Amino acid sequence: MTEWTSGDLRLTNVTKRYDTFTAVDQLDLVIPRGSFFALLGPSGCGKTTTLRMVAGLDQPTIGQIWIGLKDITETKAYQRNVNTVFQNYALFPHLSIIDNVAFGLRRRKVSDHKAKAMEALELVQLAHIATKKPGQLSGGMQQRVALARAIVNRPDVLLLDEPLGALDLKLRRQMQIELKMIQSEVGITFVHVTHDQEEAMTMADTIAVMNAGRLEQVGDPATLYEHPKSTFVANFLGQSNLLEATVKSRDGSIAELDVHGVSLRLPVDRLENGASAVWLGVRPEKLRLVANGSAPDGTGDSNRLTGVVTDASFTGLATNYLVRLPWGQELMVVQQNDGTSRVAAGAQVTLGWAPEHGFALDAKQDAHAGAQDQADDSGAA
Amino acid sequence: MSEPGGDAAVTEVQRPRRVRPSYTPYLLLLPGLAWLVVFFVVPTLSLASQSLQTGNVETGYTLTWHFQTYVDALSHFWPHFARSIIFAGIATLLTLLLAYPLSYFIAQKVGRWKNFLLVLVIAPFFTSFLIRTLAWQTILTDNGPVVALARSTHLTDLLQWVQLTNNDSLMNSRFAVICGLTYNFLPFMILPLYANLERLDHSLIEAAGDLYATPIKTFWKVTWPLSLPGVVGGTLLTFIPAAGDFINSRLLGNTQTVMIGQVIDSEFLRVQDYSTAAAVSFVLMAIIVVIVAFYVRRAGTEELV
Ligand SMILES: Nc1ncnc2c1ncn2[C@@H]1O[C@H](COP(=O)(O)OP(=O)(O)OP(=O)(O)O)[C@@H](O)[C@H]1O
Ligand SMILES: [Mg+2]
Numbered sequence: 001m002t003e004w005t006s007g008d009l010r011l012t013n014v015t016k017r018y019d020t021f022t023a024v025d026q027l028d029l030v031i032p033r034g035s036f037f038a039l040l041g042p043s044g045c046g047k048t049t050t051l052r053m054v055a056g057l058d059q060p061t062i063g064q065i066w067i068g069l070k071d072i073t074e075t076k077a078y079q080r081n082v083n084t085v086f087q088n089y090a091l092f093p094h095l096s097i098i099d100n101v102a103f104g105l106r107r108r109k110v111s112d113h114k115a116k117a118m119e120a121l122e123l124v125q126l127a128h129i130a131t132k133k134p135g136q137l138s139g140g141m142q143q144r145v146a147l148a149r150a151i152v153n154r155p156d157v158l159l160l161d162e163p164l165g166a167l168d169l170k171l172r173r174q175m176q177i178e179l180k181m182i183q184s185e186v187g188i189t190f191v192h193v194t195h196d197q198e199e200a201m202t203m204a205d206t207i208a209v210m211n212a213g214r215l216e217q218v219g220d221p222a223t224l225y226e227h228p229k230s231t232f233v234a235n236f237l238g239q240s241n242l243l244e245a246t247v248k249s250r251d252g253s254i255a256e257l258d259v260h261g262v263s264l265r266l267p268v269d270r271l272e273n274g275a276s277a278v279w280l281g282v283r284p285e286k287l288r289l290v291a292n293g294s295a296p297d298g299t300g301d302s303n304r305l306t307g308v309v310t311d312a313s314f315t316g317l318a319t320n321y322l323v324r325l326p327w328g329q330e331l332m333v334v335q336q337n338d339g340t341s342r343v344a345a346g347a348q349v350t351l352g353w354a355p356e357h358g359f360a361l362d363a364k365q366d367a368h369a370g371a372q373d374q375a376d377d378s379g380a381a
Numbered sequence: 382m383s384e385p386g387g388d389a390a391v392t393e394v395q396r397p398r399r400v401r402p403s404y405t406p407y408l409l410l411l412p413g414l415a416w417l418v419v420f421f422v423v424p425t426l427s428l429a430s431q432s433l434q435t436g437n438v439e440t441g442y443t444l445t446w447h448f449q450t451y452v453d454a455l456s457h458f459w460p461h462f463a464r465s466i467i468f469a470g471i472a473t474l475l476t477l478l479l480a481y482p483l484s485y486f487i488a489q490k491v492g493r494w495k496n497f498l499l500v501l502v503i504a505p506f507f508t509s510f511l512i513r514t515l516a517w518q519t520i521l522t523d524n525g526p527v528v529a530l531a532r533s534t535h536l537t538d539l540l541q542w543v544q545l546t547n548n549d550s551l552m553n554s555r556f557a558v559i560c561g562l563t564y565n566f567l568p569f570m571i572l573p574l575y576a577n578l579e580r581l582d583h584s585l586i587e588a589a590g591d592l593y594a595t596p597i598k599t600f601w602k603v604t605w606p607l608s609l610p611g612v613v614g615g616t617l618l619t620f621i622p623a624a625g626d627f628i629n630s631r632l633l634g635n636t637q638t639v640m641i642g643q644v645i646d647s648e649f650l651r652v653q654d655y656s657t658a659a660a661v662s663f664v665l666m667a668i669i670v671v672i673v674a675f676y677v678r679r680a681g682t683e684e685l686v
Contacts, residue, residue, distance in 0.1 A: 057587050077590040090588035094606045103602075104592035149592070 006068040007033035009054065009157050009189060014063035016049050023049045025213040027063070031157075031191060031206075036183050038204035039193045042236070042370070046213040047193040048087070051159045054191065056080045067156050078107075083150035084159040088166075089142045091134035097121070097145055098130040104153040120152035121145075123182060140171045147179070151186055160192045164199065176203055197237050201225070209233050211370065225283075227270070231361050234281050236370035241287070241331045244363070245280040247271065254355065260327045264303045265355040277363035284332040286357040289321060291341075292348040301352030307331070309347045323349060432659035442655065454660040458644055462668065465641040468555070468630075469623035472562035476570040476619050477612065479563070484574035484611075485604075489581065502571050510565065514632050517561050521551040521633070553635040561629035566622065570615035577611025578604075613680050621669055641665055 009031040016024040024046040031037045039047050052058040054065055056077030064073045072080055083104065091100050098117050105113035121127045124144035134142055143163055150158055163179075164172045180203050183190050194200050200207050201221040209216040209224065209232070216236075217229045228234035231242065245257040245264065255268045257280055264280060271278065288301060289309075310330060311322040319342050321333040333351065335342075343349060432450060436442035455462075487498045505513055520527055528551050531537045540546040545556040581604065589599040627642030634640075641661065648658035 055591055057591070077587070078593045078595055082591075084588070084591045086584055086588060088584060090582070090584040092585060092588070092603060103589070103594070107593040107595075107598060153592070 007156065007189075008066075008068065009033075009191070010066040011050075011054070012064045012066070014050070014053060014060045014065060016046070016053060016058065017061045022213055024053070024060075027215060029208060029215070029218070031189060033068075033156075033189055034187050035205045036180065036190045036192065036203060038200035038207045039191060039210060040195065040197060040200040040207050040236075041210035042195055045210045047195075047210060048161055050210075051084065051161050051191065051193055054157065055082055055084045055159055057084075081153075081156045082159065083153050083155040083157075084161065085143075085146045085150050085163045087161040087163070089134075089146040091142055091145055091149070093134055096131050096133060097126065097137070100134065100145060101149045101152055103149065108153070117148075117152055120148040123151070123185070124148045124178075139166050140175065143167065143175065144178075147182070151182070151188065154186070155188060157189045157191060160190060162193055162195070164194075164196075172199075179203065201237070207237075209236060211236075227359055228281070228361070230369070231279060231365040231367055232370035234359070234361060234370075235368065239284055239332055240281045241284065242279040242281050242361070242367045243329070245278050245360075247276050247278065257360075259305075260325075262305060264305075264358070266358045266360060267356055270358065270360050272360075272362070275360065275362070279361040279363055279365070279367060281359045281361060282353050282357060284320075284334040285318075285336070286353050287331065287333045287351045288353065289323070289333050289335055289343065290350050290352070291343045292350055301354050303353050303355055303358070305331075305351045307349060307351065309343055309345050309349055312343060312345050314342070321349075323351060428659045428662060431655055432663055434656055436656075438653050438655070447656070450656045450660045451664065454657050455664065458641065458661055461639055461641045461644050462664070464638070465624050465665075466668065466672070468559055468562060468638075468640060469620050469626075472559050472566065472623050473570075473616050473620040475559070475563040476567050477616060480567060480570035480574050480615065481608075481612075484571050484578050488575050488578035489583070495579075499575065502568055506568065510628060511632075513565060514561050514628050517557065517564065517633055518552060521557050521560070523550045523552065527551065547635075547637075552633065553638075555634070555638050557633035558630050558638050558640070561633045562623045562626060565626075565629065566619040569618040569622070573614035573618060574608065574611040577608050577614075581607060609680060613677065616676075617673060621673070624669055625665060 009029075011027050011029040014024060014027040014029075015022065027050065039050060041047055049058065053060050056072070056075060056079075060073065064071050066072065067081070072082075092103065095103070098114070098121065101120055102113040102117035105116055110116065118127060118130065121130055124147055126141060126144055126148065129137065129141065134145065137145065143166075146163065147160075160179075164175050167175060176199060179190075179192075192200070192203060205220060206218065207221055207224055208218045211232050217224060217233045219227075224233060224237055228237065228240070231240075234240040234242065243259045243264075245259045248256045248258050248263070250256070250268050250271070253268050255266050255271055257264045257266055257278070259280060266280065292306070305325055307323040307325045309321055310324045311320075313320045314337075316337065318337055319335045321335065321343070322330045323333055324330050331351065430444055431442070433444060433446050433448065434442040435445045435447045435450075483502075487495055487502075491498060519525065522528065528537070531540075531551060532549060537546065537549045537551070540551070540554075540556050541549065545559070546554040551557055585603055585607070586599055589603045590596070594602060625642045625645075627640060627646045630638050630640040630643050645658050645661050645665070648654050648661060652658075
């Protein structure tokens with residue numbers, strides 16, 4: 001307990017049980033003040049429950065919630081300097097837009113609430129509809145009003161529960177950029193809940209991946225992507241090829257791994273101490289694919305596997321391949337459309353990658369954890 | 382798809398679509414309109430004409446445009462008009478105070494017991510209005526436990542002091558009449574309120590709390606304004622029939638609590654002064670229309686969505 005400073009949001013051992021069902025399990029989190037923090041996970045993993053406990057709408061069964069040095073676990077929602085952008089926006093239908101935005105200021109008896117509310121509406125570019133009622137606005141506009149209504153109070157923490165969920169893809173991308181801009185402008189801690197991994201990666205400074213009420217891994221997007229700590233994270237954030245491997249030897253900084261009789265290499269620091277059976281992971285875009293016989297030196301990478309292309313699909317930006325290895329496993333390969341010649345299905349190919357692009361995961365985990373959700377997401381995108 | 386069929390489809394689209402007037406809505410209105418004409422417009426006109434006729438039951442009536450009947454009726458019966466409006470007003474307020482928490486509780490808090498509790502609310506309606514009102518005579522009777530309790534807690538003294546009763550019993554008093562009105566019209570308040578509060582979006586309550594509103598503020602700033610349509614509906618359904626009621630005042634009141642419905646009843650059926658009875662009915666109708674119009678304007682257009 002040394003890293004946190006005043007104003008950070010901290011959850012210590014927060015657990016929420018409904019009867020016998022544990023929705024959130026022993027959550028320990030530090031969310032630095034002023035950061036854009038994403039809570040990412042599949043449906044039902046406890047994201048909303050976590051947010052509601054921070055907002056004060058639900059009580060944790062066990063554990064404490066702190067803002068800076070203040071334990072706010074026992075305080076009521078209306079006493080917390082925390083605001084929420086609800087998933088369904090929850091705008092007051094009987095109040096005009098400006099009155100919706102000024103609602104929190106009025107309750108706190110801020111003197112120039114009208115002017116401040118107008119400012120917040122200008123920030124989300126909706127000053128011209130201040131006198132309308134929420135029912136007259138489009139979904140995107142309502143979302144921005146909900147944001148203005150929360151931000152105008154300058155809370156310590158702003159909670160956003162899948163605020164972009166109801167918007168179409170284009171508006172969603174646009175709002176992601178706007179949200180990010182607004183956050184850096186006002187400097188409030190944002191805790192953004194989403195089950196869209198791409199959204200989390202583009203927006204957040206730090207991502208916490210949740211699964212079944214537990215934290216899988218916390219880190220910045222690049223670290224999570226390049227060095228996932230579990231098969232769930234490896235599959236949920238992007239796609240991963242996982243190979244069953246045993247550690248043969250470690251000399252110096254490089255370890256030698258055996259994958260179905262093929263020797264592959266990995267930096268030693270990617271391996272847990274003493275680990276012998278692991279999943280060796282490599283991302284599809286890290287694999288280089290060369291048709292056998294086309295170039296004399298193959299790929300030039302030290303890790304190589306040979307196989308047969310079973311499927312090739314051209315997406316414009318890249319070509320996606322499925323390559324069947326001699327032991328039947330299929331690997332995903334993404335080859336950028338950078339001018340290298342494309343290969344047809346049925347071709348014999350060599351796959352190569354640099355050892356430092358690999359990662360190793362504990363072999364006791366399910367290799368397909370999180371993969372289904374991933375497929376759903378990319379299907380929607 | 383055969384060729385000719387396709388052709389027909391094309392010409393259908395190209396021909397400017399003429400909107401054929403549809404008579405269906407008017408046809409559907411017809412039974413209701415007929416009902417209104419036969420049972421409302423015609424009786425109202427005949428009542429209007431009756432109020433301006435002179436004569437008596439034996440010799441028959443003639444239309445003489447005798448507006449003096451109205452003047453006489455008002456000067457005679459204005460205390461009864463005033464009393465009816467006041468009693469109905471108090472009863473409406475009391476039903477609102479009783480019904481609002483109850484409806485809120487049933488709509489928002491009890492979960493799967495909702496329907497059961499609603500049935501309980503409506504259950505008294507399975508017995509007749511008359512029986513239910515007579516039951517209040519028993520409840521408020523001088524040697525009953527309610528009176529005993531009221532006396533021992535000095536409620537009777539308080540009621541006497543505010544002139545809702547004249548002595549230390551409860552029956553045959555303003556108090557008893559207002560109790561009867563409140564009780565009999567309570568479901569008319571509960572049902573519209575329930576229908577409204579049932580639709581109240583709970584996330585709005587949470588949003589208000591999230592935006593620093595205490596539970597009391599949340600009620601006045603969110604719950605109450607959003608429930609106004611239910612409040613207006615319930616108060617109208619209670620006030621209008623209560624103002625014209627003549628059963629409660631007759632069965633539970635005394636000679637000083639006579640309400641205007643009772644006056645109309647006796648003018649028509651006992652005194653058989655049809656012109657006065659018709660004039661009083663008309664004035665009552667006018668008063669209620671004015672009050673309701675004023676009320677709906679105040680509550681309706683400003684606050685409602
Ligand atoms: N009031 C409740 N009573 C019982 N179980 C609940 C309650 N609220 C939530 N749960 C359960 O807790 C789990 C987590 O729910 P939560 O709403 O936090 O999921 P989520 O991560 O927000 O999912 P989504 O992405 O679908 O919104 C779910 O399995 C849900 O069924
Ligand atoms: Mg949720």
